[in-house]
Amino acid sequence: MKKYSVFAVAREAMRHHTGWNRAWRDAQPKKRYDVIIVGAGGHGLATAYYLGKNFGITNVAIIEKGWLGGGNTGRNTTIIRSNYLQDPSAAIYEKARSLYETMSQDLNYNVMFSPRGVIMLAQTEHEVRGYKRTAHANALQGVTTEFIGPERVKQLVPIINLDGPRYPVLGGLWQARGGTARHDAVAWGYARACSDMGMDVIQKCEVTGVRSEGGKVTGVSTNRGDIDCDKLGIVVAGHSGHLADMAGFRLPIESVALQALVSEPIKPCMDVVVMANTVHGYMSQSDKGEMVIGGGTDGYNNYTQRGSFHHIEETVRALVETFPMVSRLKMLRQWGGIVDVTGDRSPILSKTPVENVFINCGWGTGGFKAIPGSGWGFAELMAKGQSPLTDAFGLNRFQEGRFIDESVAAGVAH
Amino acid sequence: MSEPVSALKNISDLNGIAAIREIGPLGMITLRGDLSDRAVQDAAKTAGGANAPDQRKINAEGDGGVAWMSPDELLILCRYDEVPLRMTNLQAGLSKGHALAANVSDARAVFEVSGPRAREVLAKLAPVDLTPGQFEPGMMRRTRLAQVPAAFWMTDAETFRIVCFRSVAQYVFDLLKIAAQPGSEVDFF
């Protein structure tokens, strides 16, 4: 792998950029691997990367039915934060956030991590109390957050309307080192690093069956033939239930479409990420100038990557209340991703009833921010059978009643 | 007894593409029970002055009438000051069976939207096919107006009566007013 650097850019500039290599090999499936990861999105690629980097396991294939990073990794609103209330969540999201800080250097790939700060607006007395409590919990967890008053919110976000027609802004939970990153680049960077370690990233390879013997996995069947493996990691977000069904177990998961949209590009007007959870809209500005807007989830199970029309109205209404200038913006594009939502709205990183099959799913509406932490913990779980980062996120918690009690009612953006 | 007043004191807006008036207070009694029960039908007829209507229909005459609300619910309409008497009659007529009558007059607000473009104004706010022929006088529709639940029927070819919760009366009036603002003709119907 050629190292990306300012010298490489200068050298290539001199020869009309004819010397760049493919970022990752277009690999063909081998007969057998030590580990197969199903799903070449952020979480799957990060898992493979840390399997190689932290545990020296490099005989790995990452197989993907579509194209790399084409699912929720390429469809989210790229928000990164770790201001969670419960200890297990704060631990894995903060691990992820701290890995994002150095990801561009670690991967030698610019993921454009921008720690511009994230505000979650408190617009009811309950939210004020909830976020103050979260700020105190974060202090104990070593996560730097702060509850700020409305004046400070206005200072950080001049375009905001504090007096909202329905809900005034009473303050906010501010995480200064939260922010955004370029979502595609995260997948591309991990893929390049995995490929460089000798792993095979195989696109357009759809799993059609999971093979096992005596309750132990032996491999997968795909549209490109059978592939054997010792261990199998399923990291397929909205399609987890489908894969689990092939492997012969059930999941406490429902899949729904979550929407996002972007506006036409405008001059810089907001240099932080703002989440208004009560009226339900969240927004940041991309480097291209587009306002990146997160919408709502459909109320019913579905696998269509578009979402219901009326959610656009609801989302835009919330944003016009919060940022009146948005009323003059045209919206450019709208799309949806299939998110996998669990009973307690927290993820599952777990062993499964089939030996050596591991599952990483249930990130629901907020998985992008967790990618490196999830990969780090899940790789450890797959390599060693246990990880302090994933202990609390086992499948058994639904039977034992040990739920991760993040504010479940939200469903989006807890 | 204090003087009954409607939610918005009979506010009106006559400048738009349809006339909007808050009317009332009107008498409204919710009657729940087995609608196939003869006693319930008779009690409804006595109280509302009209036969119990078929599914999604309303039999109304002036301020009186009976509307079908759900498989086990009728809405009886009458003059506001007649409600106590009709309640007494209903209780007597329903005493032998399992049914419930409740005076909901003060929990509701009533609007009238009239004019050749009344259909258009309502169609902007409710997910209902209001094409002539699809929705006509005699039909009752429970639905939503923008973000709140509402029910409406037509008293003639150009007049709607809308019932909503009293707590959202101002919201509904504002909605109707915006949907009817001058120059907002769509010319769909």
Next chain:
Amino acid sequence: MLVLTCHACGVTAEETEFHAGGEAHLKRFGPGSSDEDFEEYLFMRANPKGVHFERWRHANGCGKWFHVARDTMTLEVFGSYSAQAFAPPEELLSRIEDRRPGWRGQD
């Protein structure tokens, strides 16, 4: 945008008049049941790609619950039936069979 017909009042309207209530025909396991059954009842869901039976409520209408058969991949609505049914009616099942030959085998 789904267009559903309320089985209770017969109104056909788009989805904003309704509220989705999740998978249909779940058997309730309450106090005294085993951990496995309770988990199954509370959390485990079929979440199929394809034909899905589910509960809906006509929230901004007659207020009643009813059942709907729908395809989660195409959003095609096959029909609605009574909330009091323990299983989809045979007539509906055969209509689905016409549209999705062999779907029963996949379940």
